[in-house]
Amino acid sequence: MKKLLSLLTLLFMIGGLFAQGANDYTKWRFTVEQKPGSNEAILVTKAITDEGWHGYSSVPASEFSGPLPTEFSYDDASKFELVGAIEEIGFHTHYDEIQEVDVTEFDHEGIFKQKIKINSSEDFVITGSISYMVCESGGMCIPGDKTFAFSVKGVKATASVETTKADTPKEEPSIEEPIQEATEEATVSIQDLVFWEYKIFETVEDKEYEIILTPDFEDSVSIVDPSKVSIAKSGDSPLEFSEFKATDKGYVSIIKFEGKEEPGALLNIKFDVNHKGAQSTVEQELPIALASTVRLTKGNCEPKTYEGIGASNEVKKSYIELFVGAFLAGLIALLTPCVFPMIPMTVTFFMKGAETTSKAAGIRKALLFGFSIIGIYTIIGTIVAVLFGAAFANWLATHWVPNILFFLIFMVFAASFLGLFEIRLPSSMVNKADAQADKGGLTGIFFMALTLVLVSFSCTGPIVGSILISAAQGGVIEPMLGMFAFSFAIALPFTLFAIFPNWLSKLPQSGGWLNSVKVVLGFVEIALGLKFLSVADQTYHWGILDREVYIALWIVVFTLMGFYLIGKIKFSHDSDMPYVKVPRLFMGIAVFSFVVYLTPGLIGHPLKALSGYLPPMSTHDFDLMGAINGTDEYQCEGDVLYSDFLHLPHGIAGYFDLDQAKACAAAQDKPVFIDFTGHGCVNCREMEAKVWSDPEVLKLLKEEFVVVALYCDDKTVLPEDKWYESKVDGKMKKTIGDQNLDFQICNFDNNAQPLYVTLDQDGDLLASPVAYDTDVENFKTFLKLAISNYKMNK
Structure with a gap:
């Protein structure tokens, strides 16, 4: 338990550390x-x-x-x-x-x-x-x-x-200057121990600012009467200050200023201090700069709303609706490549020692495992949301550090399943009696749950994005309830498998059969683990796993799996198999059929059924299908920003910078179609393969809109003159992905990709934004409504 608490403490400390500047x-x-x-x-x-x-x-x-x-x-x-x-x-x-x-x-x-x-x-x-x-x-x-x-x-x-005492250091006496009196020397020495800090904040009123002054004295100095501190503007300055008032935050005043420049001003501060038992009056001048203003942050964005024809009459969900929605999202998340392969790992983990453990103890451990999942998701997830904001889910899902870590974790599990070594608790824990094993077992169970949460969160980040967004805007109950419901759905099947691990062990010929399952899962782990490496590769443009390389690796992995199923490959810990059983034969046929299905992907076939797991078509070096279909010619003249490393599917000639897209839309008199997407977005690839590929949808996108793809996970750092401070979380946005995600959150109150938005040339919505939905007819309706409203508004 001490190790568990230490780990939680470390996580909180890390969270607090990165939240600071x-x-x-x-x-x-x-x-x-x-x-x-x-x-x-x-x-x-x-x-x-x-x-x-x-x-x-x-x-x-x-x-x-x-x-x-x-x-x-x-x-x-x-x-x-x-x-x-x-x-x-x-x-x-x-x-x-x-x-x-x-x-x-x-x-x-x-x-x-x-x-x-x-x-x-x-x-x-x-x-x-x-x-x-x-x-x-x-x-x-x-x-x-x-x-x-x-x-x-x-x-x-x-x-x-008279010079500013606060700004003038103590001078050594000279022949030309008389030696200062003792009382003045004492005053000067106190000046060196007294400092004032200030912060300036924007207010909701235009051209008004709030300034807060706080004293930062040495321990030997204290203010005699804080209520009698006198603060006033000194000299000429265009800044106008209201009377400073003492509050719990410090000494507060409202600054009024008209103009474009951000000038400085001088404040005169007079107060009585106590220093080593002696009382004296100190007078200081504090220079301030309006440029140090902290801009509006957290909750001050004004998301766009659509109230025209076909507007969705969405109302705020009740807590019950939020719970049900988050629970269903958790069930869906179970089918993601990050979560589903973890189920057999859990079964294997709890099967070890199940025969020597009492049923009550097994249930106790299983419930602890489930509660650990729920607790970690709810507590850590909510803290992460509050400290880091909604963008952290995007970071975890796209940054190279967690993705490479998850890739390595999958490779380790794959090697274990293939028989290279066995993942087990320390033997000292396994060999102890039940009472002693509980202490060691709790730590092992918790770390198993933590591994599950970390690995699954990479895939489920976009799903829980709508929950985390409420935390970024100041909500507390909503993200806690949502994360609890989401994690409850995740934990339920794992807990059931943990309670009944012998569901698998009691099957006929359980030893050989279960080992074969583990080997097959080892191959699956390798294939699915490549997804994490691919996400980092796409996000940072390393060029390691282009689409054809990724497909080739899958072909090799599943071919080897097929040979294993029909007995042509055998591992050292496998049982003898004198003949191929019918179930294994059918599984082998299915795997080889899947390999045949993959093969056309090497020359550019879209492979729609796997679109969410494969790199985008734009990374394919030899795209025969793209050469046959041709490219879109509906594009304005001039170089397209970021087109050397960002791409659109199906030959659409669009943009990757919103300002450039708006300029082209004005020139061609067309509405703008914004595709909030990401290199690591599974659902984005599915939408492009299953919906955008429809001939009518593709025709509408190419001919009726100016398309702009805003990648929300791209890590390309922009020139410094394009950096800005976010109104969402107050942080400096420096990369293409950070700025696009910030724009999405601030303007559309959503941080999940994909999100599709249609705007006119004034930036107004032409239809309610739509998210992931593979119904082609619904997407056509969305596009046609936007086109109709654009023409009607003209």
Whole structure:
């Protein structure tokens, strides 16, 4: 049980870690060193990382490799000039064996000093941003960005002008300057221990922002009376502040601003502090930058709705409807290639030792197995949804790390089924008495359930997407109930098989027959495990498993399975088979027939029955069927973005960028057909093979629409000027897939693929979006309704 709790704790810690950004591990301090009346100043930036974290120099380690350097960019440099390079304090250089370059970094605290020449006679605020990376000693690195603001005095300031105490460091006394009195020295020392942090948020009102100030003092300093802190704008600034009010969040004010630029401002903060038993008044100036505004996030998207002819009158589902729908989705998920092959693995797992285990103990373990599945799905799934948002299901289903891991898991199980080794619990657990075995057995059962959940979630991610989307928008009860119902359907057959494992063991000649089943399942595991490798291959464009290679491997695997069934191949642990029994003969005939069915796929046959399991036709190097059918010529002139690595099926000449598609639609006076799809989307391939291939559907798509395929799992990183912060989860969207998925969620409140949407040139819906449905007539009706509404609206 301790191991189980430790694993859960680790999962939660990992979830919390990835939910945080680099700014959660780094504090920034911004001050200005400037002598009264001087036309030069030094901008001082201090970075303080948490224990065990470190940051990097502003000088890149290498042109082509190494960590991201700390880079400073300035919003407006018209009032100053940068002088010389950045001076760095607290850094050390060492050779990084992993990145194979010399890396300059700081541990815990690093200081950047940038000298400037002042070109303004008025006081001003310098604003800008820092892009940086921090890394944990264990090797995990997180990129981040931080806005900054510096308050600088104008050139005409004289020595009699009081400088900003918060921004002016303690100076060493000189002959020309009298030594400061003790009281003033005490005030200066307190200034070094008192800091203010601020955050600015957008509000629902246009051109209004909320600013929250929070003190971040050293332990030896405290505010005497927080209610008497005085905060007001200092100097000229287009920003208007309401009165700051003390709240549980901090000191809050509303900023009003009209204009396109994002200026800075200076706040004067006055308060009484207690430092080592002595009370004094501190007055500071805090420069702020409106550019540091946190944009609207979570639940502020406005999904499009269709209310025209043929609109679906959908109402919010009740909890009972949600439970039933999620339960049915779970039953459907049992038929996916990730879940179904796990059933015999479970039977094999629980059959070990079943003869020496009491029936009550077997039922107890089976129920624990079922409850483990439900608990893991419900608790972990809901936490993942809340922490990461709906996009995490897409990540798990498409990222190369989980897919390669699942591919390896399937290969390991396949090798075990073929007799290379046997997967079993440690012998110490098997040989103990029932009471002792319970403790070890619980851990084994839990890990078996965890393996099932992890492997199945890759395939079922799109199915549970509609459940997770409610969590991303702030729902809690809905995803919990939905995940419980979904996992209950998944757990039910596994639990029944676990309770009655001897359903298989009591069959005639159970030993030889069951071993043959395991071998056949080993071949099936190899074939189905290739799906995970294919998903990673398609998503990252590795070119390892193109369609013809994938089909060739399947032909080889199932041919070997056929030879095994008719006795031409024998493994070391197989029983002697003097003759082929009739059931095995019929199974062999079925397998060889399947191989014959696969063979035309090598020259481009669509193989509609397997469309969801095979790579798309666009990856086929020798597509004879495509050459015969030809390609679509209904496309605007000019290069199609991303067409070198993204493709549409059946020779449709469409687009992969929505703006490009809209421009073409305006030029050709056609509606836009959006296909939200993915490289690893099984149902997308089925729709393309079974529905899009219909001659009438294909004619409508080619001639009546401008088609754009938005891949929601593509990992291609876009240029930095195309990155943006999501309104759904507040995270930076950098890849083609992330931006397409974010667009789908924000505009259509859906994150599952496929999703088909028709829009006019103003971006309005022409029909209710449709999802996975292999009924060709329904899809024709959807397309014809969109065409009719488009013409009627004109």
